[in-house]
Amino acid sequence: MRGGRTCRKGMQKEMIRLSQVKVPLQHRDDDIRKKCAKLLRIAPADIEAMRIVKKSIDARKKQEISYVYTVDVKVKQNETKVIAHTKGQSATIAVDHPYRFPEKGSEPLAKRPVVIGLGPAGLFAAYALARHGYSPLVFERGQCVEVRTKDVLRFWESGVLDPGSNVQFGEGGAGAFSDGKLNTLVKDPLGRNRRVLELFVEAGAPSENLYGGKPPIGRQAAYRDRCSGQRGCQSEKRDHPSWRGDPL
Numbered sequence: 001m002r003g004g005r006t007c008r009k010g011m012q013k014e015m016i017r018l019s020q021v022k023v024p025l026q027h028r029d030d031d032i033r034k035k036c037a038k039l040l041r042i043a044p045a046d047i048e049a050m051r052i053v054k055k056s057i058d059a060r061k062k063q064e065i066s067y068v069y070t071v072d073v074k075v076k077q078n079e080t081k082v083i084a085h086t087k088g089q090s091a092t093i094a095v096d097h098p099y100r101f102p103e104k105g106s107e108p109l110a111k112r113p114v115v116i117g118l119g120p121a122g123l124f125a126a127y128a129l130a131r132h133g134y135s136p137l138v139f140e141r142g143q144c145v146e147v148r149t150k151d152v153l154r155f156w157e158s159g160v161l162d163p164g165s166n167v168q169f170g171e172g173g174a175g176a177f178s179d180g181k182l183n184t185l186v187k188d189p190l191g192r193n194r195r196v197l198e199l200f201v202e203a204g205a206p207s208e209n210l211y212g213g214k215p216p217i218g219r220q221a222a223y224r225d226r227c228s229g230q231r232g233c234q235s236e237k238r239d240h241p242s243w244r245g246d247p248l
């Protein structure tokens, strides 16, 4: 399935956002297409492109557990007329809110910007700075995620706490060892959550994270991928033994 907008004969082609697309647990992509076509009262061949926006489970009826999708659909016909024909179906023109990076500053910095802590906030602050061409210096008091994983496992097995390397402190921050259910922020008007999910997928997380109801991307593996993807090859040693500066 693919998504996006195209121009046809100089006109911007909109996508139709169709919610409540219900299919059985066992289904193929083609079944979603057929169901969308049925709801929109068009032929499946009239659907030019589809993009899954959200996927959830409806388990209210034990005998009829199903997946419920929200799908963006590009159709051959005029989309406004197609929506008008759906008569009460949950179909609207899809409106996206792509995340806009903060504007770049106008004055060059005399020194490298410094980010303290490589939790989610520090990680994405450093990423934004790097995207703007700065070379942020990130200080993280804890261990890299590989060492930290071993320290946390040792704590869970033996109860012996390393105050400098544990669930709270270290590369990836406090949520790196959660069960992985991130706040989905589905109504985030700034599109930040979507951008974070896209970055995780770009770093190797399964693309289903973009539309799954509770994306399991908080696990340390995702952080490790993200962190090692962003981390530079060199590492600078600082005077203080518990501080590590990783130039990005």
Ligand SMILES: Cc1cc2nc3c(=O)[nH]c(=O)nc-3n(C[C@H](O)[C@H](O)[C@H](O)COP(=O)(O)OP(=O)(O)OC[C@H]3O[C@@H](n4cnc5c(N)ncnc54)[C@H](O)[C@@H]3O)c2cc1C
Pocket (backbone or CB within 6 Å): 116, 117, 118, 119, 120, 121, 122, 139, 140, 141, 142, 167, 168, 169, 170, 171, 172, 173, 174, 175, 176, 177, 178, 179, 180, 181, 182, 183, 218
């Ligand atoms: C067990 C657990 C499970 C969680 N599960 C979820 C969840 O499922 N969903 C969800 O949305 N949220 C969850 N959270 C909350 C989430 O982890 C936090 O909201 C998030 O980590 C905050 O990000 P942050 O970058 O602001 O801070 P932190 O993640 O706390 O990162 C701060 C970083 O700074 C470093 N640091 C601290 N002091 C210094 C210093 N002096 N010098 C250098 N570095 C320093 C720390 O080592 C750490 O890496 C969970 C939290 C915990 C503890």
